[in-house]
Amino acid sequence: MxxxxxxxxxxxxxxxxxxxxxxxxxxxxxxxxxxxxxxxxxxxxxxxxxxxxxxxxxxxxxxxxxxxxxxxxxxxxxxxxxxxxxxLERLNRVREIDPLNFTMTVEAGCVLEAVQAAAASADCLFPLKIGAQGSCQIGGNIASNAGGVNVVRYGMMRDLILGLEVVMPDGQVWNGLKKLRKNNTGYDLKQLFLGSEGTLGIVTAACLKLFPKPTQIETAFLAVASPTHAVTLFGRARRDLADLLSAFEILPRHGIELSLAAVPGQRDPLATASPYYVLMEASASGLVDVRALVERFLEGAIEEDLITDGTLAATSAQSAAFWQIREGIIEAQAQHGRHLRTDVSIPISRVARFLDDTHAALARTEPNAVSLAYGHLGDGNIHFNVLPPAGLDEADRVAMLYRCEATIFAEVDAAEGSISAEHGIGSVKRRAFLARTPAMDIDLMRRIKSAIDPGGTMSPRRIFE
Ligand SMILES: Cc1cc2nc3c(=O)[nH]c(=O)nc-3n(C[C@H](O)[C@H](O)[C@H](O)COP(=O)(O)OP(=O)(O)OC[C@H]3O[C@@H](n4cnc5c(N)ncnc54)[C@H](O)[C@@H]3O)c2cc1C
Structure with missing residues (x-):
C-alpha cells in the first residue's frame, strides 16, 4: 500500500x-x-x-x-x-500585473525579491521588505504573516493581500482570488490562512496590493543617546514627515560593531560612537519634497537634543550600505553559532522601559551572556537576542538560552506584549504560546482547526500540541 x-x-x-x-x-x-x-x-x-x-x-x-x-x-x-x-518552489509564475488596479496576482512559490522586481517593472511598489527576501517565497510570507522594515507605513502581509487561492486539507481548491479592496460579503475567509503557518491549507496563489513606486527615498542614520530618545524621535518623525515615514529601526552600538566585524568592506557611517542609532527612511512619489521635510525634521530633532549626530544617504548605494549594516547584525549572530533569537512585540510607548528592564534582568541572572536588542521600533517589534559566552558545551549553552528566553518573556508579559511579533509559533514557540494564551482563545483556534482539517494531516504539531 x-x-x-x-x-x-x-x-x-x-x-x-x-x-x-x-x-x-x-x-x-x-x-x-x-x-x-x-x-x-x-x-x-x-x-x-x-x-x-x-x-x-x-x-x-x-x-x-x-x-x-x-x-x-x-x-x-x-x-x-x-x-x-x-x-512550492516550482509554482513561481507571475499570473497578472494590473497597474490601474494596483494589484498583481502571483503563485505562492515566487521569491519575494522577484515579486518586488516585477512590481517595479510596472512602476509600482510591493512594499514587503525583509532580510530573507532573496530566498523566502510569497506563500511563506502569507502563511507566516511576515512583517519586516516597512510595516510602519504599509502594514504586515495581512494588510497587503486582496485574495488567495488555497488547497484545502481534503484536496479541494478554494478560489478566493479576488482583486477587490472592498468586499463585505460574509466572513473574510482569506484572513484565516494569513498567519496560519500551513496548518489550515496550502496557499497556491495570491492577489497582492501594489503602491505607487516612490520617486524619492531619504535614508538617515542617526545617533541617539538612549531608547527613550529614539522613541520620542519616532513620534516626532511621524508627525513632521507628513506620515511619509516608511521605516524606523533602532540599533545598539554593540550590534553595529558586530556587523562591521562580520561583513567585510563596511564602513561606520558616523565618526564618533553612540550607545544607540536610528536607521530611518521616508519616501514618496509625486510633487512632495521629501528631502526638505527630512531636513526640517532633523533640525527640530537637533534643537530638542533628540539626536547627537547623523547623516543622510547621498546616493542609493549609500542608503543600501546603511541597510547592509543593519542586516549584517543577523549575519554576525549566525557566525556566533547557536544563540537565542526572539521576536517580541511591545506597545511603542513602553519599548524604552522594556529594553532597560530586560537588559538589567539578564545582566543579573546571566552576567556572562551578551544581550543584543534591535529591530523595528516603529511598530514596537524588538529582536531581543542573546549570544552565549564561548566555551560552553552544547547542553549548557542550550540550558542557558532557555533561561534567558524565560527572563525575556517574563519582561514581555510585564509589558503586556507578545512573544511573537512576526515569526509565528511553529514548533519552537509552541510551549511558550500555549502557556500564556487564554483557554478561550486556544479553544476557538482548535475548533477552527478541526472544522477545516478534521483529519489533522496539515502541519501537525505546529502551533498546537
Ligand atoms: C535573515 C532573515 C531575516 C528575516 N527577517 C524577517 C523580517 O524582517 N520579518 C519577518 O516577518 N520575518 C523575517 N524572517 C522570517 C520570515 O518568517 C521568513 O523569512 C519568511 O516570511 C518565510 O518565508 P519562507 O518562504 O521562507 O517560508 P518557510 O520557512 O518555508 O515556511 C514558513 C511557514 O509557512 C508555511 N508555508 C510556507 N509556504 C506555504 C504555503 N504556500 N502555504 C501554506 N503554508 C506555507 C510553512 O509550513 C511554515 O509554517 C527572516 C528570516 C531570515 C532568515
Missing part, C-alpha cells in the same frame, strides 16, 4: 534520498533538522491539490514549504520521517 503511495509522488518531482533533501530538511539557522518521508515539488495548483488529496486518503501528514527561512520550525519536517514536504 505504502509503495503504491510513494510511486504516486514520482510524477511530482519527488526527492527521497537524504542528500537531495538536505535544504528541505534543515532550516536557515541550521538549528533545526528533520527527515522528510518524501519532498515533492509540484508545478501547478492542480498538482498540489492531487498530492494533498492523495495524502489525505493515505492519512499521510503534509508540510508546505517555501524558502525554508522561517525561524520557528514550521516548515521543517519532523524527525520521525513520516511527513510529506510539499515545496
Amino acid at each position: 505504502l509503495d503504491e503511495a510513494m510511486r504516486f509522488f514520482d510524477d511530482h518531482g519527488a526527492l527521497t534520498q537524504p542528500g537531495d533533501q538536505e535544504r528541505y530538511a534543515t532550516d536557515w539557522s541550521r538549528d533545526l533538522t528533520g527527515t522528510a518521508k518524501v519532498v515533492v515539488r509540484p508545478r501547478t495548483s492542480a498538482d498540489v491539490a492531487a498530492i494533498v488529496r492523495h495524502c489525505a486518503q493515505q492519512g499521510l501528514p503534509v508540510v508546505p514549504q517555501g524558502g525554508h527561512t522561517g525561524l520557528v520550525g514550521g516548515a521543517t519536517p519532523s524527525k520521525d520521517g513520516t511527513e510529506v514536504v510539499i515545496s
Whole structure:
C-alpha cells in the first residue's frame, strides 16, 4: 500500500534520498533538522491539490514549504520521517500585473525579491521588505504573516493581500482570488490562512496590493543617546514627515560593531560612537519634497537634543550600505553559532522601559551572556537576542538560552506584549504560546482547526500540541 503511495509522488518531482533533501530538511539557522518521508515539488495548483488529496486518503501528514527561512520550525519536517514536504518552489509564475488596479496576482512559490522586481517593472511598489527576501517565497510570507522594515507605513502581509487561492486539507481548491479592496460579503475567509503557518491549507496563489513606486527615498542614520530618545524621535518623525515615514529601526552600538566585524568592506557611517542609532527612511512619489521635510525634521530633532549626530544617504548605494549594516547584525549572530533569537512585540510607548528592564534582568541572572536588542521600533517589534559566552558545551549553552528566553518573556508579559511579533509559533514557540494564551482563545483556534482539517494531516504539531 505504502509503495503504491510513494510511486504516486514520482510524477511530482519527488526527492527521497537524504542528500537531495538536505535544504528541505534543515532550516536557515541550521538549528533545526528533520527527515522528510518524501519532498515533492509540484508545478501547478492542480498538482498540489492531487498530492494533498492523495495524502489525505493515505492519512499521510503534509508540510508546505517555501524558502525554508522561517525561524520557528514550521516548515521543517519532523524527525520521525513520516511527513510529506510539499515545496512550492516550482509554482513561481507571475499570473497578472494590473497597474490601474494596483494589484498583481502571483503563485505562492515566487521569491519575494522577484515579486518586488516585477512590481517595479510596472512602476509600482510591493512594499514587503525583509532580510530573507532573496530566498523566502510569497506563500511563506502569507502563511507566516511576515512583517519586516516597512510595516510602519504599509502594514504586515495581512494588510497587503486582496485574495488567495488555497488547497484545502481534503484536496479541494478554494478560489478566493479576488482583486477587490472592498468586499463585505460574509466572513473574510482569506484572513484565516494569513498567519496560519500551513496548518489550515496550502496557499497556491495570491492577489497582492501594489503602491505607487516612490520617486524619492531619504535614508538617515542617526545617533541617539538612549531608547527613550529614539522613541520620542519616532513620534516626532511621524508627525513632521507628513506620515511619509516608511521605516524606523533602532540599533545598539554593540550590534553595529558586530556587523562591521562580520561583513567585510563596511564602513561606520558616523565618526564618533553612540550607545544607540536610528536607521530611518521616508519616501514618496509625486510633487512632495521629501528631502526638505527630512531636513526640517532633523533640525527640530537637533534643537530638542533628540539626536547627537547623523547623516543622510547621498546616493542609493549609500542608503543600501546603511541597510547592509543593519542586516549584517543577523549575519554576525549566525557566525556566533547557536544563540537565542526572539521576536517580541511591545506597545511603542513602553519599548524604552522594556529594553532597560530586560537588559538589567539578564545582566543579573546571566552576567556572562551578551544581550543584543534591535529591530523595528516603529511598530514596537524588538529582536531581543542573546549570544552565549564561548566555551560552553552544547547542553549548557542550550540550558542557558532557555533561561534567558524565560527572563525575556517574563519582561514581555510585564509589558503586556507578545512573544511573537512576526515569526509565528511553529514548533519552537509552541510551549511558550500555549502557556500564556487564554483557554478561550486556544479553544476557538482548535475548533477552527478541526472544522477545516478534521483529519489533522496539515502541519501537525505546529502551533498546537
Ligand atoms: C535573515 C532573515 C531575516 C528575516 N527577517 C524577517 C523580517 O524582517 N520579518 C519577518 O516577518 N520575518 C523575517 N524572517 C522570517 C520570515 O518568517 C521568513 O523569512 C519568511 O516570511 C518565510 O518565508 P519562507 O518562504 O521562507 O517560508 P518557510 O520557512 O518555508 O515556511 C514558513 C511557514 O509557512 C508555511 N508555508 C510556507 N509556504 C506555504 C504555503 N504556500 N502555504 C501554506 N503554508 C506555507 C510553512 O509550513 C511554515 O509554517 C527572516 C528570516 C531570515 C532568515
